[in-house]
Every structure is written in C-alpha cells, then in structure tokens.
Amino acid sequence: MNILITGVTSGFGLAMAKRLIKDNHTIIGTGRRADKLSDIKAELGEQFIPLCFDIGNLDDTKSALDSLDKALLNNIDVLINNAGLALGLESADKADISDWQAMINTNITGLVSITNLVLPKMVAKNSGLVINIGSTAGNYPYFGANIYGASKAFVKQFSLNLRADLIGKNIRVTNIEPGLCGGTEFSHIRFKGDNEKASKLYEKVDYIRPEDIADMVHYIVNLPPHININRLEVMPVAQTFAGLTVVKDL
Ligand SMILES: NC(=O)c1ccc[n+]([C@@H]2O[C@H](COP(=O)([O-])OP(=O)(O)OC[C@H]3O[C@@H](n4cnc5c(N)ncnc54)[C@H](OP(=O)(O)O)[C@@H]3O)[C@@H](O)[C@H]2O)c1
Structure with missing residues (x-):
C-alpha cells in the first residue's frame, strides 16, 4: 500500500x-526538518519518500504533493494525519495568541x-483509509488544555463528519485518541524546551509508547475491509x- 504520514x-x-x-x-513521510527526513531516508531506504514542508502553509502543501509521481499521488491508500503540537499549559487568560494560532494552523488548518x-x-478510486491522530484532550477538559483540547475536539468531529459524508463509499476514517504518551518530542515542544518540566510529567508513570500507537x-490498516473503527x-x-x-470558599 501507499501510505502518507504527516x-x-x-x-x-x-x-x-x-x-x-x-x-x-x-511510506510518504512529511515534516519541516529536512535533516531529520534525510536521516530517516538513509535508514529506511527506497520505500521511504520524504516530503519537506510546513503543513500549515497550503501553497507549500500543494506543491509538495504535486512534486510526487502522479501515479503515486493518485494512489494513496492510507492518509495518516499525525502532525500536530501543543504549546503551553497556562490558563487561557495567560496564553500567548501566537501559540494558539500555531496550534490552530497545524492541528486544524494543516490537517x-x-x-x-x-x-x-x-473517492475517485472508491477506496482509502484516513487515520487522524486526535487526543483524549479532545474528549476531557483539563487545566491549560484550552486551544489544544479544542483543536483535538475539532479533529474528532471532523473525523466523524467525514465518515458521514463518505456513506456508500469504501473509504474508512478512524480517529485515534491517545492519552499520556512518552518517548516523543510532544512535551519538550509544549514546555518550550524546559526538559525538567517535561520529564516530571512522565516520572514514575508507565506511559504509552510511540511503538504502541x-x-x-498497523492493526487498523490490516482490518478486514468491511470494518470501520470510528x-x-x-x-x-x-x-x-x-x-x-x-x-x-470561592
Ligand atoms: N505525545 C502525546 O502525549 C500525545 C497524546 C495525544 C495525541 N498526541 C498527538 O499525536 C501527534 C504526534 O505527536 P507526538 O507525540 O509524536 O509529537 P512529536 O514527537 O512532537 O511529533 C510531531 C510531528 O509533527 C510534525 N509537525 C509539527 N508541526 C508541523 C508543521 N507545521 N508542519 C509539518 N509537520 C509538523 C513534526 O515535524 P517537524 O518538527 O519536522 O515539522 C513531528 O514530526 C500530534 O498530533 C499530537 O497532538 C500526542
């Protein structure tokens, strides 16, 4: 299969x-860091096709996709909308508007x-699978989740609405909603490089690993074609x- 992962x-x-x-x-794999993409290409080889662009920029997204071989572009079997981020954990009144804009631009507009x-x-080939990476933050409010949680609630509802639109077509849509996961750059980015804060979060917790996700x-991609996990x-x-x-005493 041809699988595009952001x-x-x-x-x-x-x-x-x-x-x-x-x-x-x-695998067509995307990201903004060209050096990381070329390291991954060196490790994974011929079957890995790197595409370097900012998903928040529509023109760049379009030209990156257009740079793919047409046969490949027209035959993407699985789209995994994974690129995303959280910035900050302050209450809404103390949040930085540029953090909010970056989250909306990546988690919503980019996706x-x-x-x-x-x-x-x-739709043209009447087959496909879209896997979106949402979050439990889209389901349960918590202090400081404000725009991050709201962006992931958007991803959940967008996933369900896609399925509604795709009725009668052989196209599946699944929203994966993980809770606390370690072993990624997520908290490093959320806490803007404050690794002490980030590692405190994972201290003495047996968190989900990227390999678990x-x-x-892998399980969802290999389901029988008549099954859709919503x-x-x-x-x-x-x-x-x-x-x-x-x-x-309020
Ligand atoms: N870790 C958790 O606890 C957790 C829990 C629930 C959900 N999630 C969600 O899971 C997804 C992956 O998170 P992760 O934990 O694996 O974080 P991560 O290690 O920080 O990875 C995020 C990936 O997204 C890419 N990305 C971010 N902004 C981008 C942009 N504007 N354009 C293109 N690529 C962009 C990054 O690549 P570049 O920096 O190279 O652009 C990176 O490859 C996110 O959507 C996150 O919200 C994470």
Missing part, C-alpha cells in the same frame, strides 16, 4: 513509518488542507479521566 520526523509518526515499512508498504487534497483521489495503526481512545493504565474540579 509528521514522521519524531514520535508517533516516526514509529509508524518504521512499523509500516516493515510491513512492506511505501484539513491535506485531507482536502487527498480525499478526492480516494504504531501497533494500533474512534479509538487509549490511555495508559496509570491514567484515568479528569475529575470535576471544585474550589472551596
């Missing part, structure tokens, strides 16, 4: 690329742009739902 330069995307190459698929470009090609993707919410055993917060 954000393969680290974390889940990289683990997925490695897992799916092992299964003998062709819908590439979907808009690839989906018609799947890659295994779930949403797959996963948490480490050490995590449960956020409690409802009450403050005394």
Whole structure:
C-alpha cells in the first residue's frame, strides 16, 4: 500500500513509518526538518519518500504533493494525519495568541488542507483509509488544555463528519485518541524546551509508547475491509479521566 504520514520526523509518526515499512508498504513521510527526513531516508531506504514542508502553509502543501509521481499521488491508500503540537499549559487568560494560532494552523488548518487534497483521489478510486491522530484532550477538559483540547475536539468531529459524508463509499476514517504518551518530542515542544518540566510529567508513570500507537495503526490498516473503527481512545493504565474540579470558599 501507499501510505502518507504527516509528521514522521519524531514520535508517533516516526514509529509508524518504521512499523509500516516493515510491513512492506511505501511510506510518504512529511515534516519541516529536512535533516531529520534525510536521516530517516538513509535508514529506511527506497520505500521511504520524504516530503519537506510546513503543513500549515497550503501553497507549500500543494506543491509538495504535486512534486510526487502522479501515479503515486493518485494512489494513496492510507492518509495518516499525525502532525500536530501543543504549546503551553497556562490558563487561557495567560496564553500567548501566537501559540494558539500555531496550534490552530497545524492541528486544524494543516490537517484539513491535506485531507482536502487527498480525499478526492480516494473517492475517485472508491477506496482509502484516513487515520487522524486526535487526543483524549479532545474528549476531557483539563487545566491549560484550552486551544489544544479544542483543536483535538475539532479533529474528532471532523473525523466523524467525514465518515458521514463518505456513506456508500469504501473509504474508512478512524480517529485515534491517545492519552499520556512518552518517548516523543510532544512535551519538550509544549514546555518550550524546559526538559525538567517535561520529564516530571512522565516520572514514575508507565506511559504509552510511540511503538504502541504504531501497533494500533498497523492493526487498523490490516482490518478486514468491511470494518470501520470510528474512534479509538487509549490511555495508559496509570491514567484515568479528569475529575470535576471544585474550589472551596470561592
Ligand atoms: N505525545 C502525546 O502525549 C500525545 C497524546 C495525544 C495525541 N498526541 C498527538 O499525536 C501527534 C504526534 O505527536 P507526538 O507525540 O509524536 O509529537 P512529536 O514527537 O512532537 O511529533 C510531531 C510531528 O509533527 C510534525 N509537525 C509539527 N508541526 C508541523 C508543521 N507545521 N508542519 C509539518 N509537520 C509538523 C513534526 O515535524 P517537524 O518538527 O519536522 O515539522 C513531528 O514530526 C500530534 O498530533 C499530537 O497532538 C500526542
């Protein structure tokens, strides 16, 4: 199969690329860091096709896709919308507007742009699978999740609405909604390089690994064609739902 994964330069995307190459698929892997992409190309070889662009920029996204061989572009079997980020964990009143814009631009605008470009090609051949990487943050509010959580709630509803639009077509859509995962750059980026803060979060917690998410993707890709998993919410055993917060003497 031909599988397009956004954000393969680290974390889940990289683990997925490695897992799916092992299964003998062709991987088109994207990211903004050209050096990382060429290292991955050197490691994964011929079956890995790197595409370097910022997913938040529609023109760059279009030209990156247009640079692909036409036969390949018209035959993407699986689109994995993985690229995304969280920035900051402050309350909404203290948040930086440029952080909010970056999250909206990547997690929402970028995700819908590439979907808009690839989906018609799947419809034309009446087959395909879209896997979106949402988050439990899209399901349960927590302090400081403000725009990140809202962007992932968007991804969940967009996934469900895609399925609704695709009725009668052999195209599947799954939203994977992970809870706490370690071993990626996610918290390093969220805390803007404050690695102490980031590593505190994972201290003494048996968190989900990128390879666990890659295994779930492998499972979804290999499901019988008549099965669609709408949403797959996963948490480490050490995590449960956020409690409802009450403050005394308000
Ligand atoms: N880790 C968690 O706890 C967790 C939990 C739930 C959901 N998620 C979601 O899982 C996805 C992957 O996260 P991760 O933990 O693997 O994080 P990560 O290690 O930081 O990886 C994020 C990937 O997205 C790419 N990316 C970010 N902004 C981009 C942009 N504007 N254009 C192109 N590529 C961009 C990055 O590549 P470049 O920097 O090279 O551009 C990188 O490859 C995200 O959508 C995240 O929200 C993570």
